[in-house]
Amino acid sequence: MLRNALDATRAAGARFAYFDNTYMYPQDHRTQTEMTPFEPVGRKGKVRARMAQLVLEEMQRGEIPVLIARAPEFYGPGRTQGFTNSLVIERMKAGKRALVPVRADRRRTLIWTPDASRALARLGTTPDAYGQTWHLPVSDAHPTYGEFVELVATVFGVSSRYTVVPRWALNAAGLINSQAREIRELLPRYAADNLFDDSKFRDRFPDFAVTSHAEGLERIRRETRD
Numbered sequence: 001m002l003r004n005a006l007d008a009t010r011a012a013g014a015r016f017a018y019f020d021n022t023y024m025y026p027q028d029h030r031t032q033t034e035m036t037p038f039e040p041v042g043r044k045g046k047v048r049a050r051m052a053q054l055v056l057e058e059m060q061r062g063e064i065p066v067l068i069a070r071a072p073e074f075y076g077p078g079r080t081q082g083f084t085n086s087l088v089i090e091r092m093k094a095g096k097r098a099l100v101p102v103r104a105d106r107r108r109t110l111i112w113t114p115d116a117s118r119a120l121a122r123l124g125t126t127p128d129a130y131g132q133t134w135h136l137p138v139s140d141a142h143p144t145y146g147e148f149v150e151l152v153a154t155v156f157g158v159s160s161r162y163t164v165v166p167r168w169a170l171n172a173a174g175l176i177n178s179q180a181r182e183i184r185e186l187l188p189r190y191a192a193d194n195l196f197d198d199s200k201f202r203d204r205f206p207d208f209a210v211t212s213h214a215e216g217l218e219r220i221r222r223e224t225r226d
Helices: 002-012 042-061 083-093 113-124 145-156 167-173 178-190 199-204 213-225
Strands: 016-020 066-070 073-075 098-101 110-112 133-135 162-165
Touching: 002 016, 002 042, 016 042, 016 113, 042 066, 042 178, 066 113, 073 083, 073 113, 083 098, 083 145, 083 213, 098 145, 098 178, 110 113, 110 213, 133 199, 145 162, 145 213, 167 178
Parallel strands: 016 066, 066 133, 073 110, 098 162
Antiparallel strands: none
């Protein structure tokens, strides 16, 4: 599919903006920048690394304008798909305990999905953004999951109770549950601080307004109420 998309872009004389994630990055404490080497863990990471490499090779050929826009873990309104939405926000909205994978004391970088969409559009309409990899903008805050649960509880007016699900339990649950199976190969990143550097984007687009976690959660609360 990716090769076909690149071929179609070339045939149409169009530009190609590739929206990517961080699955191919090392799953450890290193701060992630656009220069972070690929060290994929598991099937998802290896596939993502191959796809990103294909786009980088197209970028190096220079036959068509190509850029990569990379985002960390999502959270957001509506039907946003992400472990933070499903394990924390949705459960707390329903009056249930949040489920925190592996560690509650490790710092997380989350991107508000509407910000990711706006930033991708901004890059795609900026001619000199092509030929480069960009980290999309995130909130300045990098809370631990424990701190994020407290913030959700404050915004939604619910209990801040949570359960830390250990790695062995998630591995076992993956044998019978598809959602748990999806998270298994990403578990190392939940045992370490996950810090994502967006300074390149912020320097290039200083007027871009980034949604804070409190603002994003308030929008989800209003959406739920309405």
